[in-house]
Amino acid sequence: MRVIRDATLADGRVRDVRLADDGTIDVVGEALDGETTIDADGRLLLPGALDVHVHFRQPGASQKETWATGSRSAAAGGVTTVVDQPNTDPPTTSGDAFDGKEAFADDSLVDYGINGGVTDDWDPDSLFARPLFALGEVFLADSTGEMGIDADLFADAVARAADAGVPVTVHAEDATEFDESVLPRSTETRAESDSEPGAGARERDDVAAWSAYRTADAEIAAAERTVEVAGDADAQVHLAHTSTPEAVDIAREGGLTCEVTPHHLFRSTDDYEELGTFGRMNPPLRSEDRRERLFERLVDGRVDVVATDHAPHTRAEKDADVWNAPSGVPGVETMVPLLLAATRETELTVERVRDVTARNPADIFGVESKGRVAEGYDADLALYDLDDATEIAGADLHSKCGWTPFEGDAGVFPEWTMRRGAVVWDAAAESFGDANGENVRGSDQ
Ligand SMILES: NC(=O)N[C@@H](CC(=O)O)C(=O)O
Ligand SMILES: [Zn+2]
Numbered sequence: 001m002r003v004i005r006d007a008t009l010a011d012g013r014v015r016d017v018r019l020a021d022d023g024t025i026d027v028v029g030e031a032l033d034g035e036t037t038i039d040a041d042g043r044l045l046l047p048g049a050l051d052v053h054v055h056f057r058q059p060g061a062s063q064k065e066t067w068a069t070g071s072r073s074a075a076a077g078g079v080t081t082v083v084d085q086p087n088t089d090p091p092t093t094s095g096d097a098f099d100g101k102e103a104f105a106d107d108s109l110v111d112y113g114i115n116g117g118v119t120d121d122w123d124p125d126s127l128f129a130r131p132l133f134a135l136g137e138v139f140l141a142d143s144t145g146e147m148g149i150d151a152d153l154f155a156d157a158v159a160r161a162a163d164a165g166v167p168v169t170v171h172a173e174d175a176t177e178f179d180e181s182v183l184p185r186s187t188e189t190r191a192e193s194d195s196e197p198g199a200g201a202r203e204r205d206d207v208a209a210w211s212a213y214r215t216a217d218a219e220i221a222a223a224e225r226t227v228e229v230a231g232d233a234d235a236q237v238h239l240a241h242t243s244t245p246e247a248v249d250i251a252r253e254g255g256l257t258c259e260v261t262p263h264h265l266f267r268s269t270d271d272y273e274e275l276g277t278f279g280r281m282n283p284p285l286r287s288e289d290r291r292e293r294l295f296e297r298l299v300d301g302r303v304d305v306v307a308t309d310h311a312p313h314t315r316a317e318k319d320a321d322v323w324n325a326p327s328g329v330p331g332v333e334t335m336v337p338l339l340l341a342a343t344r345e346t347e348l349t350v351e352r353v354r355d356v357t358a359r360n361p362a363d364i365f366g367v368e369s370k371g372r373v374a375e376g377y378d379a380d381l382a383l384y385d386l387d388d389a390t391e392i393a394g395a396d397l398h399s400k401c402g403w404t405p406f407e408g409d410a411g412v413f414p415e416w417t418m419r420r421g422a423v424v425w426d427a428a429a430e431s432f433g434d435a436n437g438e439n440v441r442g443s444d445q
């Protein structure tokens with residue numbers, strides 16, 4: 001059996017890790033026997049990350065990303081499990097659509113889960129008959145794919161998920177709280193607002209208008225409503241991509257779990273000047289003050305999960321004015337690298353990075369075989385040299401979209417990544433494995 005020698009674990013212990021032939025971890029110990037040795041030489045060994053929020057765009061938008069390119073990007077960033085969201089074309093709102101997506105996921109290099117979505121014409125009976133990772137992201141306002149639903153359907157969908165024993169993830173923005181006075185006035189709306197003095201005072205075309213339009217209050221209101229709906233249905237609910245510290249606090253106090261994205265942790269409205277419309281996403285970037293308070297909650301443990309909301313769009317698509325550019329930024333390859341680089345400069349610890357990227361998502365979503373470097377767990381592993389931070393460059397990344405909102409930031413990338421004991425990314429050789437990822441909820445096919 002193979003042994004990874006002298007690996008520093010997230011808690012600082014230096015241990016050998018012996019791999020069983022079935023792709024699991026045989027034992028973690030000291031001076032272990034084994035046939036072949038992989039010398040970690042004191043470098044950091046982390047459990048492969050579970051990114052519970054990606055948009056890999058197939059079926060329907062393979063010009064932005066495919067399962068092949070998205071999963072390679074994941075592997076090159078130390079991510080060994082991804083969870084795909086339902087706003088594809090067709091949307092994943094029926095059993096047939098689920099099966100269609102699973103056929104594409106066959107191309108995945110890493111393990112995966114597939115979420116089911118809710119729209120007015122979803123087919124819950126056939127959908128819940130499939131091995132869903134979760135119901136979600138349930139869109140409380142329109143985002144890419146225009147799957148926003150109303151309050152009654154939301155309550156109904158959460159109740160059905162609770163009955164089926166399936167967790168729910170929520171895109172919490174309440175469209176009734178958006179500030180429409182920021183919107184450009186078409187001839188029609190201009191006529192209306194002219195009859196209401198004060199409304200629509202000026203036409204905005206700066207990117208910061210996106211943050212002014214989709215207000216922090218819209219997220220806060222939707223988070224509060226989600227707590228109520230989850231309580232009424234006694235459902236397990238997780239808030240996706242919370243952009244405000246207020247929503248994190250509401251989730252904690254209301255018995256929900258929450259995730260934050262790298263872009264809301266490392267970018268703010270101060271970065272619009274540099275990012276332009278490439279910095280437009282939902283929920284939008286917030287003030288530097290809110291970003292700092294979000295980061296504090298990551299450091300002290302109030303944030304449960306970091307997930308990327310990897311939402312690639314082509315450069316040509318993004319290169320439009322603020323009202324017409326699509327929302328979303330890529331991120332699956334840079335999540336762990338950014339967080340590890342941050343441990344060198346902030347109070348963030350490597351143990352917290354391990355918890356929010358692996359242990360907590362596995363525990364919250366019940367992926368029992370993953371998230372830990374311990375006996376019996378899947379040998380999903382990545383090796384890092386904390387002394388070797390490099391500059392992130394879109395051109396070096398493996399997403400099909402070819403750009404990153406983190407251009408120039410420091411990142412600590414993995415030397416190699418293993419999925420179930422097989423190397424899926426070797427940075428020195430710049431080569432990917434050819435393993436086929438598996439559905440972590442079991443396949444339906
Ligand atoms: N976050 C985004 O701005 N966009 C996501 C959809 C979503 O997660 O809301 C996308 O699929 O493009
Ligand atoms: Zn969303």
Ligand SMILES: [Zn+2]
Pocket residue numbers: 053055085137309311
């Ligand atoms: Zn999303």
